[in-house]
Amino acid sequence: MEDFVYTGLATRVIFGTGTLKQLADEAKRLGMSRPLVLSTPHQRSEAERVAGLIGPQAAVFSGAVMHTPVEVTMEAMKVAAEAGADGVIAIGGGSTTGLSKAIALRTDLPQLIVPTTYAGSEMTPILGQTENGSKTTLRDNRVLPETVIYDVSLTSGLPVGLSAVSGLNAIAHAVEALYARDRNPVTDLMAEDGIRALARALPRIGRDGLDVEARSDALYGAWLCGISLGCVGMALHHKLCHTLGGMFDLPHAETHSVILPYVMRYNMQAAPDAAQKVARALRADNAATGLRNLAQEIGAPLSLAQIGMPAEGIGTAAIEATSNPYWNPAPVTEPAIRALLTDAFDGVWPD
Incomplete structure (x- = not known):
């Protein structure tokens, strides 16, 4: 056996079917009473459903998009500040998770992620952000979510x-x-x-x-x-x-x-x-x-x-x-x- 170094990640994982019902208790365990719930525009109804599990004090921002543009993060940060958010809950795929991580990087708020796709980014301390047509990545434990709730039933409608x-x-x-x-x-x-x-x-x-x-x-x-x-x-695949x-x-x-x-x-x-x-x-x-x-x-x-890539690119x-x-x-x-x-x-x- 060769020498190696392994550093385990500290994210708590709740996996199963129907596990979304544990969200309110998990948010409370993380100290969230006024979370900002994130989604893409397409999944706003799911975000409102999640917010309803917390109560009227939860705010919703449904503007997450691909590649985590910095300007969208700033919009979400404004909503978080106005709501006095004490945590971030994201429901959706990699776009929503990316936005949650971008907010956590800037605020150190706790994160609870509910994936509805197979993106996997919810389990990494990696954030990719886009600004002026250029996407850069960073690795920082501040962007690693505290809890991920995997509910198999939420993926049954994924096309x-x-x-x-x-x-x-x-x-x-x-x-x-x-x-x-x-x-x-x-x-x-x-x-x-x-x-x-x-x-x-x-x-x-x-x-x-x-x-x-x-x-x-x-x-x-x-x-x-x-x-x-x-x-x-990461290596060549992710760079490309x-x-x-x-x-x-x-x-x-x-x-x-x-x-x-x-x-x-x-x-x-x-x-x-x-x-x-x-x-x-x-x-x-x-x-x-x-x-x-x-x-x-x-x-x-x-x-x-x-x-959709242009040949001249x-x-x-x-x-x-x-x-x-x-x-x-x-x-x-x-x-x-x-x-x-x-x-x-x-x-x-x-x-």
């Missing part, structure tokens, strides 16, 4: 298409964790089992979105994938997705789902142990092809062109992604990243 890309987004967290510079045996176990659970669940959800067992497996897998990335550093999302406002989960097999292919020779674990979790002979086949099976987008994105790269097992060069993005733009995959 099949969104379930697919959200699940692949989660898998991307685990894949990256398996070849991270500071990976360790504990995160390896969590990451591999997270991939396995999602790979088992997502095709079943595609066939029957109301399959409770599959929904439970997917949410469990998303939790493991999120916490595995939360314990280690953050660059593309910030520059072109591409849909977050879809960007991850397209880029994932291409970065796995890029890193396979430099990270053979990680590739072996990914392939084993997918029950595939080849990690990259296995990820590509899973995306195809569940109907996820297979090219950057398909999700490839070169600019390659320059941006390599100007200040994250650590990565394979060397990162502008020509190589330009070639990767070109293939991903066209959806080219070897037979």
Whole structure:
């Protein structure tokens, strides 16, 4: 056994079906009496439902959007100040969780997150924010939520298409964790089992979105994938997705789902142990092809062109992604990243 360092994350997790009924007690345990409840505009009714579990003293802000723009965070901060908020409750996916983290970074208010997708970001001390068309990330324990309530019943209405890309987004967290510079045996176990659970669940959800067992497996897998990335550093995959999302406002989960097999292919020779674990979790002979086949099976987008990236942006994105790269097992060069993005733009995959 090689030497390693593992730092556990302190988030309390409540997992099950019908667990939303524990929210009021959990908020009280965290010292919240006047929380600010966050959601996207589309999920405002869910935010109002959550606020109703607390009482009339809870305020609602339903302006969360992708990539956590700083100007939206400032709007939410105003509402929090006016309400005298003593905590933040977020219900939704990565956009809402990101906004909660951005507020916590600036106020140190306690957070209670209720995920309704498989984003997994609720389990990480990582925050990505966008300002002036550029997305930057930071790691700070102040943004790590105090409690996450996973309620499987809240994911049953997640559309099949969104379930697919959200699940692949989660898998991307685990894949990256398996070849991270500071990976360790504990995160390896969590990451591999997270991939396995999602790979088992997502095709079943595609066939029957109301399959409770599959929904439970997917949410469990998303939790493991999120916490595995939360314990280690990010690499090329996340650098590319953050660059593309910030520059072109591409849909977050879809960007991850397209880029994932291409970065796995890029890193396979430099990270053979990680590739072996990914392939084993997918029950595939080849990690990259296995990820590509899973995306195809569940109907996820297979090219950057398909999700709205402009062709003329490839070169600019390659320059941006390599100007200040994250650590990565394979060397990162502008020509190589330009070639990767070109293939991903066209959806080219070897037979």
